[in-house]
Amino acid sequence: MFGIKYIKFDTMTHVIVFKNGKVSKEGRGLSFFYFAPSTSISAVPVGSNNLPFIFSETTRDYQAVSIQGQITYKISNPKQLAELLDFTINDRGLYKKDDTEKLNQRIINEAQTATSSFIHELGLKEAIRSAKAIESRISEGVMSSTAIAQLGIEILGVSILAVKATPEMARALETETREKLQQEADQAIYERRNFAVEQERKIKESELNTEIAVEEKKKQIAEKQMEAEIQQAENNRKLREMKVQADISVENQRKQLIDQKTANERKEAETQGFVLETTLKPYKDLDWKTIMALSNNSDAKMNIAMAFRQLAENAEKIGTLNITPELLDTLLNDKTATRK
Numbered sequence: 001m002f003g004i005k006y007i008k009f010d011t012m013t014h015v016i017v018f019k020n021g022k023v024s025k026e027g028r029g030l031s032f033f034y035f036a037p038s039t040s041i042s043a044v045p046v047g048s049n050n051l052p053f054i055f056s057e058t059t060r061d062y063q064a065v066s067i068q069g070q071i072t073y074k075i076s077n078p079k080q081l082a083e084l085l086d087f088t089i090n091d092r093g094l095y096k097k098d099d100t101e102k103l104n105q106r107i108i109n110e111a112q113t114a115t116s117s118f119i120h121e122l123g124l125k126e127a128i129r130s131a132k133a134i135e136s137r138i139s140e141g142v143m144s145s146t147a148i149a150q151l152g153i154e155i156l157g158v159s160i161l162a163v164k165a166t167p168e169m170a171r172a173l174e175t176e177t178r179e180k181l182q183q184e185a186d187q188a189i190y191e192r193r194n195f196a197v198e199q200e201r202k203i204k205e206s207e208l209n210t211e212i213a214v215e216e217k218k219k220q221i222a223e224k225q226m227e228a229e230i231q232q233a234e235n236n237r238k239l240r241e242m243k244v245q246a247d248i249s250v251e252n253q254r255k256q257l258i259d260q261k262t263a264n265e266r267k268e269a270e271t272q273g274f275v276l277e278t279t280l281k282p283y284k285d286l287d288w289k290t291i292m293a294l295s296n297n298s299d300a301k302m303n304i305a306m307a308f309r310q311l312a313e314n315a316e317k318i319g320t321l322n323i324t325p326e327l328l329d330t331l332l333n334d335k336t337a338t339r340k
Helices: 078-084 099-120 124-128 131-143 146-150 167-283 288-295 300-313 325-333
Strands: 004-008 013-019 022-028 031-035 039-045 049-058 064-075 153-165
Touching (some): 013 031, 013 078, 039 078, 049 099, 064 099, 064 124, 099 131, 124 153, 124 167, 131 153, 146 153, 153 167
Antiparallel strands (some): 004 031, 049 064, 064 153
């Protein structure tokens, strides 16, 4: 009514009231009546803002990459910003101009400027993997930017959400990566098979070494057995030699014994012969009949034998002589017969 209006702002808005070209009020969260035809109000939001951005750059190998992220900032000096950009509102509380878009674009431009030289030094693959480095470059660039400082803005943080190549190049990289992964998989399979073959070779080599060791042990055992047999044969030979020597010694002693016995028997025989010769020497020249008579032998059979001998010696003188078997039997069996 009559141009007098009432307006109220929240605590996150810094209000500057101009009246007749001079600042009449300034502060956060103001509420007041004002005369619209002579009053101008500038309302600057002082809360933190999240500014998403996306821009493209070219890498060292002339490939385009898109960098997507977010910058968090707040207006630390709203009065200074209000002098550079227009935050004037009308009597309905709406901004006459949308200079917030200009502010955001200036911040994005500073971020892109800070990133551009860094991206140009990287290859495509390096750029895609350098999100953290790009984030640091943007953060350092906007925080040290003179233009940002003149706007009265404080940068709270920078986040890089993605660094992407073009869809065609992304597919090419995917293909390359897929092939590389396939090669690595093939290499892994080859290495695994090669490892298996190597392990099999080591196992076979170990088995062969074991067999060689076993054969060597068998050889040593055979040599030891042969040495034992040779030693046993040598011992047996020595035993046989000792036995033969013992037999020879025994035979020699037996020979000596026989020789001694023979000599003794010879001497005994010579002695007996001498005794017999000496004993029979007186009878040497006597007739055998005389000797028989001297022997005083009363044996009937001997007497009969002598009688028959005499008959035999005088056979030519005897005509006929009859001797019956009964007579012989009587003569031979009669133990009591006397000499005739």
